[in-house]
Amino acid sequence: xxxxYVLSMDQGTTSSRAVLFDKYGNIVSMVQKEFxxxxxxxxxxxxxxxxxxxxxxxxxxxxxxxIDAHTDEIAAIGITNQxxxxxxxxxxxxxxxxxxxxxxxxxxxxxxxxxxxxGMADLVKHRTGxxxxxxxxxxxxxxxxxxxAGAREKADAGKLRFGTVDSWLIWNLTDGKVHATDYTNASRxxxxxxxxxxxxxxxxxxxxxxESMLPEVHPSSCVYGYTDKxxxxxxxxxxxxxxxxxLFGQCGFCAGDVKSTYGTGGFMLMxxxxxxxCSQKGLLTTIAAGEHDKVQYALEGSVFVAxxxxxxxxxxxxxxxxxxxxxxxxxxxxxxxxxxxxxxxSGMGAPYWNQYARGTVVGLTRGVSKDHFIRAAVESLAYxxxxxxSAMKEEAGLDISSIKVDGxxxxxxxxxxxxxxxxxxxxxxxxxxxxxxxxxxxxxGLAVSYWAxxxxxxxxWQMQKEFLPKIEPENRKKLLKGWHRAVKCALCWANGENDD
Numbered sequence: 173x174x175x176x177y178v179l180s181m182d183q184g185t186t187s188s189r190a191v192l193f194d195k196y197g198n199i200v201s202m203v204q205k206e207f208x209x210x211x212x213x214x215x216x217x218x219x220x221x222x223x224x225x226x227x228x229x230x231x232x233x234x235x236x237x238x239i240d241a242h243t244d245e246i247a248a249i250g251i252t253n254q255x256x257x258x259x260x261x262x263x264x265x266x267x268x269x270x271x272x273x274x275x276x277x278x279x280x281x282x283x284x285x286x287x288x289x290x291g292m293a294d295l296v297k298h299r300t301g302x303x304x305x306x307x308x309x310x311x312x313x314x315x316x317x318x319x320x321a322g323a324r325e326k327a328d329a330g331k332l333r334f335g336t337v338d339s340w341l342i343w344n345l346t347d348g349k350v351h352a353t354d355y356t357n358a359s360r361x362x363x364x365x366x367x368x369x370x371x372x373x374x375x376x377x378x379x380x381x382x383e384s385m386l387p388e389v390h391p392s393s394c395v396y397g398y399t400d401k402x403x404x405x406x407x408x409x410x411x412x413x414x415x416x417x418x419l420f421g422q423c424g425f426c427a428g429d430v431k432s433t434y435g436t437g438g439f440m441l442m443x444x445x446x447x448x449x450c451s452q453k454g455l456l457t458t459i460a461a462g463e464h465d466k467v468q469y470a471l472e473g474s475v476f477v478a479x480x481x482x483x484x485x486x487x488x489x490x491x492x493x494x495x496x497x498x499x500x501x502x503x504x505x506x507x508x509x510x511x512x513x514x515x516x517x518s519g520m521g522a523p524y525w526n527q528y529a530r531g532t533v534v535g536l537t538r539g540v541s542k543d544h545f546i547r548a549a550v551e552s553l554a555y556x557x558x559x560x561x562s563a564m565k566e567e568a569g570l571d572i573s574s575i576k577v578d579g580x581x582x583x584x585x586x587x588x589x590x591x592x593x594x595x596x597x598x599x600x601x602x603x604x605x606x607x608x609x610x611x612x613x614x615x616x617g618l619a620v621s622y623w624a625x626x627x628x629x630x631x632x633w634q635m636q637k638e639f640l641p642k643i644e645p646e647n648r649k650k651l652l653k654g655w656h657r658a659v660k661c662a663l664c665w666a667n668g669e670n671d672d
Contacts, residue, residue, distance in 0.1 A: 175247035179236070179406070180609040181228055183337050184414065185213055185254040185436040186276065187485065188227040191609040192246075195622070197632035199606060201239045203231040210271060215278040215518065218271035224337060225344050232514050235375075236402060243404035248395075249345075250410030250586065250616030252417035252608050253337035254436075255360045261340070262326070265335050266348050270320045270577070272337075273312040273524040276437075276476060276518045279640040280311035281527045282614040287311075292378060299365045299372050301448060301457030305628045307474070309336060310362035336361070338411045339387045342396055345408055350397035353387040355467055356416040359459040364389070366448060366459055369467070385415040393460040393615040410616030412461040414608045415439040419470065420461040421611030422576045422602065423633045425626050426469075428475040430564070430572055432557055433608065434581035437521075438478030440560040442471045442568055453563040454523030461611065463618055470631040471568060473560030474521040477531075478553045479581045481515040485549055491542055493665035495580070501546040502586040510535040512658035517604045520662065528666035534658045553581060554591040560594050574598040580609040594648060599639040600623070637642040 177200060182189040189204040205227045210218040236243070256275035261268045273279070284306050285294070293304050302308055313334055317323045326332045334640060335343065336357045342350050358364040358371075364379070367374045371386055390396065392412040398405045412420065419441045422431040427445030432438070441460070448469040449456050460470040477484075482498050485491045492498050512534050514520075519527035533548075565572055575597055581587060582605050590597045604610055617623045 174245065176245040177241060177247065177302060178613040178622055179232060179246050179249045180613040181251045181341060181476045181615075182251060182414070182609040182612065183224060183228050183251070183341060185257075185276070188224065188231050189609065190228070190232040191606060191613070191615045192235055192239065192241065194531060195603060197610055197629070199604065201235045201241070202606070203238065203472040205231050209418065211619045217274040217518070219257065219274055221261070221268040221272045222342055224272065224340065228341060233402065243402045243406060244316045246402070246406050247622040248407045248409035248616040248620045249399065250612030250614070251338050251408065252412055252414050252612035253334060253341070253357070255357060255413035255415065256307060256309050257337055258309045258316070258334065259340040260313065260316050260323070261338065262503055264333050266343070269326075270316060273316065274495065275307055277312070278306050279526055280306040280315050283311045283314065284527065285438060287378075293616055296362060296375065296411055298450065299367070300362050301359065301366050302362050303456065303599045305525060306527055307364035307438060307521070308360060308379070310375065310379055313381050315386070317381070327382050327385055330382065332385050333387075334385040335387055336413075340465040342408060343413065345401055346397045351387045352390055354392040354411040355459045356392055356413040356461050358389045359410070360413055362569070366457065366469070367425070369465070391464055393463040393619045397618050408613050409612070409619035412615055413664065415441055415472065416459070416461040416577055417611030417615070418578055418608040419443065419611070420614055421607030421609070422578060423626075423630050424576070430611040431576045431578065431607070434478050434503055434553060434577065434579035434587070435480065435608075438475030438482045438553060438557055440473045440557065440564060442564055444469045444471055448586040449568065451567055455527050455567055456522070461615060463616050471564060473523070473663055475517050475556040475560065477515040478556065479579065480517070481513070481549045481552060482581060484515070484517070484544055491546055496583070498550055498655050499584045499586045502550050505541070505543045505547055507550060509540050509544040509546040510537065511540055511544050512654055513545070513552050514662040515549065516662045522560055524663065526661070526663055526666050529568055529662045530665055532658060532662040532665060534661050535654070538630055550584065550587055551590055552591070553587060554594050556590060558595045558652070561597070563577070572597065574600055576600050576602065578602065578605045587610055588639045589642070592641050593643040594651060596641050596648065599608060600635050601637045601639075603634040603636040
């Protein structure tokens with residue numbers, strides 16, 4: 173049969189999604205399913221790895237059946253995933269030894285403070301491109317080995333396997349035949365030397381992590397193995413962490429290309445080509461998704477809570493019934509009535525990197541309504557993204573005039589307009605905002621020659637809507653001043669932990 177589609181498995185922080193794309197980058201079938209978020213203690217976040225696997229397989233099968241596609245029509249499978257989330261499983265049984273520790277989880281904050289005291293910060297930064305933070309996988313692995321009964325003994329005996337979610341899916345898709353990851357996911361573990369492209373023995377020794385646990389590392393676009401889970405052999409030919417996949421899906425192939433994703437977290441990446449820029453402004457140096465062993469690098473700014481703030485309004489605060497409804501509330505009032513919300517539910521990422529900061533609401537008065545509160549929560553996504561834009565402009569020495577956006581919250585017209593206003597930039601939203609899934613599809617399709625090259629892919633990108641700045645400079649300045657005062661309040665709360 174003719175190869176008509178590429179299947180993208182998009183395993184995110186709150187949902188598993190499967191998307192079938194055609195040669196023009198059009199979505200021909202998409203199915204999504206949310207799964208449980210587990211909060212054992214304040215600041216702790218977990219997922220059930222078996223639920224990740226079952227929901228991802230379920231939506232993939234449903235997406236295929238939805239259009240009655242035959243497995244022979246699927247050219248390849250691409251995988252993209254929530255990064256840093258840590259899964260450890262028994263090599264013999266293939267069963268997880270505990271819940272996955274999610275990237276948002278802060279349980280290893282004290283371990284990170286000890287690393288700082290032990291003088292590891294510079295070594296980690298220069299080899300891995302990352303700052304010391306509980307965000308990354310390394311300390312999560314160490315915590316599991318220290319705290320899960322029998323884990324240390326099994327690890328030392330070579331009987332445990334670690335993986336980020338891509339590795340966990342590849343292992344299961346291939347019935348344990350392939351234990352692998354790609355450069356982008358490896359670069360987010362805090363264990364990988366991004367310059368020599370290998371696991372770093374000094375950092376592994378510090379954490380006491382046996383190298384036998386770790387997956388083989390490959391380029392993002394290559395054939396990892398084959399799966400027969402859908403009735404016929406299909407190549408697993410692409411893998412990339414969600415943010416690098418989104419940059420690739422936005423055709424960010426060249427140095428200077430920038431994209432901003434509004435997912436559960438908020439992430440901005442700038443392709444820096446062959447240069448691994450060592451940030452002085454709290455940005456991360458990471459590996460961009462690519463086709464061959466010759467890697468490209470990127471600067472990244474990370475916001476821990478973006479779309480998750482809107483989910484919080486929906487699920488915990490019960491202020492809205494659906495996430496898209498937030499736009500209606502935002503448009504119903506002219507401003508926030510002086511309210512700012514800093515959604516530092518799990519610390520603050522770039523450029524602040526304070527793992528003890530917590531969510532803060534300032535400016536409350538008797539006249540504040542639910543509408544103002546919702547608008548303040550939505551505006552926080554734009555303010556946090558603007559902090560990244562400011563740092564990136566200064567760091568890269570490049571003037572950013574426009575940004576390509578994607579992710580679920582980028583569909584919110586109010587948010588995109590406010591982002592343009594507050595950042596004084598043109599915002600470009602593509603016709604397909606599912607660029608994370610699209611990037612994984614492109615990587616897989618290139619590896620099996622479904623697409624000939626990047627030039628063919630570039631022809632697929634189309635702009636759906638652009639947003640241009642409308643507010644006065646003085647108003648912008650006033651709003652940003654208020655935001656930075658609010659951030660100081662969140663940081664003061666963190667610093668106050670040691671007060672008598």
